[in-house]
Amino acid sequence: MPENRDLKKRTGTKDKILKVANTLFCNHGYKATSVRKIASEVGIRESALYNHFKNKEAIFLEVAKSIFNSPFSFKEDEIKELASRGKPFLQKFAMQYKMLTFDKKSESMFKLLIIELMQNEQLREQFMVQFHHNNIKTLSEAFFIMMQNNLIKSNDPMMVSYEFLSTLFYIRFQITLLRFDSKSADSLSTQFERHVDFFWESIKSS
Incomplete structure (x- = not known):
């Protein structure tokens, strides 16, 4: 059960990162949106965000994928x-x-x-x-x-x-x-x- 809770939490955080990043990218552009800003808006530390995504480009590509699909x-x-x-x-x-x-x-x-x-x-x-x-x-x-x-x-x-x-x-x-x-x-x-x-x-x- 704890493993299931951890998985749900990770999935929930990842989805929130993508949702926040989407809004920030749209409002401020790719270059003006930093990983620090995304993490701050999500409510997590910048280091914690890297548990879900390698870098800002990886976040952007994942957001773009949802638009393409x-x-x-x-x-x-x-x-x-x-x-x-x-x-x-x-x-x-x-x-x-x-x-x-x-x-x-x-x-x-x-x-x-x-x-x-x-x-x-x-x-x-x-x-x-x-x-x-x-x-x-x-x-x-x-x-x-x-x-x-x-x-x-x-x-x-x-x-x-x-x-x-x-x-x-x-x-x-x-x-x-x-x-x-x-x-x-x-x-x-x-x-x-x-x-x-x-x-x-x-x-x-x-």
């Missing part, structure tokens, strides 16, 4: 079920992307990631694997199922996935830039749905 986590049976219906899969994927785009914490972290991607090789590798490759894989599986069910035209599922995802990413990037300059992005809020409608019409079987 969320919310595109489809279970295998969910992919099959939605993809077998065609357009509903694309609608759900795009809606999750939209929710991520307009989530304030995710938006702040996304801005920071765009800056840090150019300076951190590990972050770039993490981005390519966890965000890019995983989403292309999920989409490719879905488009392949749609092709098997004659819902869409036969084509290279990976290339179709690139086409679908790239526009979503561009819309998100455009919205982030507008909001960074405190400009309204309301006119782009329906672009996600419009993209799905336009894309579906271009790939569906005749």
Whole structure:
């Protein structure tokens, strides 16, 4: 029992470190956020924080991982079920992307990631694997199922996935830039749905 309590305590502290670090990174940036500041906000000594993370970069990479992974986590049976219906899969994927785009914490972290991607090789590798490759894989599986069910035209599922995802990413990037300059992005809020409608019409079987 004591071991279980210790494990829960360690997990709880680690989660709190990540939550606090996320807020500090978003509010002050990566460089201006120190390990000492994170530890102080968590309410632990700096030395205690190193029991959970090797350094600040390790904390940042773990925080980034949660941003990359969320919310595109489809279970295998969910992919099959939605993809077998065609357009509903694309609608759900795009809606999750939209929710991520307009989530304030995710938006702040996304801005920071765009800056840090150019300076951190590990972050770039993490981005390519966890965000890019995983989403292309999920989409490719879905488009392949749609092709098997004659819902869409036969084509290279990976290339179709690139086409679908790239526009979503561009819309998100455009919205982030507008909001960074405190400009309204309301006119782009329906672009996600419009993209799905336009894309579906271009790939569906005749």
